[in-house]
Amino acid sequence: MASNELRKRSNWQTISGRKALKTEDMFTTALQNALNAVYPDQFEVISHPKNFTTIYSEQQLPQDVLNEIYNVDTSKYRWGIRMDFAIKNKLNGKTLFGEIKRQDGWVEELDPSAGRGNAHERSCKYFTPGILDLLRKESKIESQDILPFWLVLVGNITRDPKRNREIAFWYKGYEKNFYMWRNTEDIGSMLDFFENNLLSYLCDHK
Known part of the structure; x- marks a missing residue:
């Protein structure tokens, strides 16, 4: 698609200014707002399906x-x-499930030990045969070009030199299925990533 219509036509700037919103709530609210603006009453963003x-x-x-x-x-x-969220096309039932993981990371002025935590490793359960098969059936997305889930990472892990390499290696060939949301106030970049990489699989794309 690569039209960035979600960014252009939605009122996501007002959402990014709501400091009281948790990142997860900001994500689902902004995505629903954007989808409603471009595809009225076609998509539902479900929190904790x-x-x-x-x-x-x-x-x-x-x-x-x-x-x-x-x-x-x-x-x-x-x-x-x-899961933290699901994005469902109400017209065809296709659904993309997802997780938002916040984790510490090794960045400037910190020691490598700052890259502690294993939230990103726990998300690897979605690669296991049983869960992956279940997600594929539930998602109704037939294409093998993507995985039936989307991992959104936030926090210092998104700039950690080690963790970036780990996650890039795990998702090799499926780069559309993870997103490093390095600046959570930049909702437009998140909307662009979703529209340009995943939205078509929820529509007529097999």
Whole structure:
């Protein structure tokens, strides 16, 4: 697409000025605002979708395994994952799920130890065969050109020389699926990335 219509036609500047908004809320509000401006009533940005909140508690285990573990009635529990957001095209049901991860990082005037934390590593569960297969089915996005999820990173990790290289290596060939939101007050850059890299997969693009 590369038209940057979301940036041009949405009133995202007023949202970026709302200092009280958490980054996650600013992200979903700005994206919904922009999509409404360009595609009225076509997209829904869902905060904390509940699609996968019981995937682990519903997982069946073979009887020989159950015989050897602490076996409980898992119907009483909600073991699963909860993504931070989902972007759904209401016309065709295609949905892109996503996570926003904030993490410290090694930047100027700090020691390398400042790059602590493993939020980015925890996001790697979305690469596992079971979850990846589930996300592909739920997303209804048929193209293999992208992954069925979008990782948005914020905080000093976005400028950390080591973490940038790690994440670039993990996503090799799928660079559209992660975004280093280095300046969260620049909502326009986030909208541009989404429109130019991911939006078409939610439309008629297979």
